[in-house]
Amino acid sequence: MPALTPDTIRTLTETLADLTDYLREAPDPAEALALVEPLLDEYNGLPxxxxDTLRALARAVQEHPDTPRTPQGNLLITELRTAAWELADQHTLHYVLDELRFLYGSSPTHAAVCSRAAE
Known part of the structure; x- marks a missing residue:
């Protein structure tokens, strides 16, 4: 795996910002759902x-020998873990996509999106 840098993570967040901007332009719902679908996958989606990223950060900070062992530090680590649980609870958003697809009577595929992106 190539080394991660703050710039690679910024690229990721810029891509998400681009997606948000695109969705604000009111694209076809089937295409919009297909674009968002990977983000809300129940096993590998963003939530x-x-x-997992927040839990790993909390563990890395907590286990690092230079981390001060203070009540404030413990509270911050606890806040990261609490936020992680709250985010993980959002994994059920993939059901919303299923219902939206049903509402629009469509079943978008990744291939359709990929073919449009290649144009």
Whole structure:
């Protein structure tokens, strides 16, 4: 795996910002759902991945030998873990996508989105 840098993470957040801007332009709902679908995957979507990231950060900070062992430090680590649980609870958003697809009577595929992106 290539080394992660703050710039690679910024690129990720810029891509999410681009997606948000695109969705504000009111695209076809089927296309919008297909674009958002990977983000809300119940196993690998953003809520699950970001929750795992926060837990890993909390563990890295807590286990590092230079981390001060103070009540404030413990509270901050607890806040990271609490936020992780709250984010993980959002994993059920994939059901919302299922219902929206049903509402629009569509079943978008990744291939359809990929073919449009290649144009």
């Amino acid at each position: 699950v991945q970001f929750a």
